[in-house]
Amino acid sequence: MSTISATNPTTPRTQSSSQSITSAVNQTLGKDDFLKLLTTEMRNQDPLQPMDNKDTIAQLAQFSSLEQMNNLATSVGDLKTSLTSFMQQSLLTQGSALIGKQVSGRDTDGVTVISGIVDSVQWLNGNPQLSLLQTDGSLKTLEMNQITDVSK
CATH class of the missing domain: 2.30.30.30 (SH3 type barrels.)
Known part of the structure; x- marks a missing residue:
């Protein structure tokens, strides 16, 4: 996968600026953004040096993992809501x-x-x-x- 640099090429890159950029990217990019980046990369690749199949498979595996993590996070959130509601009802029943x-x-x-x-x-x-x-x-x-x- 290509690396996207968000720093000015004339400015030396420090570790802290690299970490802050990585942190910002992790907070704002979702699965739709990932797919857009992947399709843009494939569309703009050099025809004389196409992307290796291994790279494509690795990126698709990353996308699949991202999708599964999002689904898991949603499921855990739903479970938390259900358990909270169950606990409230249980305590009210005990009180009654x-x-x-x-x-x-x-x-x-x-x-x-x-x-x-x-x-x-x-x-x-x-x-x-x-x-x-x-x-x-x-x-x-x-x-x-x-x-x-x-x-x-």
Whole structure:
């Protein structure tokens, strides 16, 4: 594969400028750009010195690898989304099993003890929150990970 130089030929090339160019190219070039470069290279090759078959096969193998990595990245992203949703539903289900039970736990400060009967469960700020009915009729919230005692 031909090397594309993005530096000024009159300026000496340093390792740091080469690394920054490589980093920029890796961040901006995708599979469509790769195919465009490959077809442009094939279109503009010297007819008296055509590209070697080994080079063409190596470039096609690189393209195939790039395509597979993109597909894998998409699949991993989809899996992450599904697992996150599953975890949220699981935690809400666990919280709903506590409805009607006496629960105690420490508030976010770690000192104040909150106690009450679980009235409802809701998903807020990335965590399941229990709404506790206090003996005086007021409602307090407690995150599930702050529970220290469950009874009844």
